[in-house]
Amino acid sequence: MMYTAIVKELNDNIEEEAIISINNIDFTTFIAFTPYKIKIGEEYPVDITLFGDILNITESLDKKIEINRMGETFGYIIHGYLFENGKLDIGFIIEDNELFYDYPYLYGKYVTFEVNRIDSEFLIY
Template sequence: MNYLAQIKRLSDDVEEEVVLRINGLEVTCFATVCPYKIEEGASYQVELTAQVFNEYLVSELDEDASASIVQIGGSFSHVITGRLSGNRLEAGAIVFEDDVLLSDFGYLEGKMIAWKIDRIDAEFLSDDFRK
């Protein structure tokens, strides 16, 4: 999904690490495509993609669970909590799409779930899409 994201922090240690503020949430991402120089405090159009490199870890939660995106330690991994709707996981103001959610976990349709991912990729869209 595409979002207008403000750069909150660029990492001094990992060139691809960027902390974005999107719809009031701060998310640590891996900048996979960045065709121009980005600066802290500036806003850019980005496309977010959840990446799972091996096994999908998805669990059903109680209906009163709150939507969230929680970073695991200082890694790029996160646990995304939200409501499953087809191939979309609605984690509050941020939505992630993945066809495996539908094909392998469709039986959890409409339920609150937790999904452990390896990282969130941020693709900075071309200058034509910048704001």
């Protein structure tokens, strides 16, 4: 799914690292692909993917939607709502039907899990 992201920061030491904002949610992302030079403060179309294995997924009784970075890594602890169709609401919708294929018992519930990183692919506009 395509989103509009604002680039908030670029890491001078790690060229694949950026802080972007989607729906006023700021997070550090691994830039998996960009066909052009990106600039701080500019808006770009992006595709977001949760990269790596879903770790320690459980139903969350907190009923919250947020993402929390794990230290200085690209990893995140994610709290979201998993819809019946496998889409995940984390303040914006992650559409990856295969990602939650093994967890149909969590559909329609709030979930918490860890992910290795959040990838961004900057699209041609």
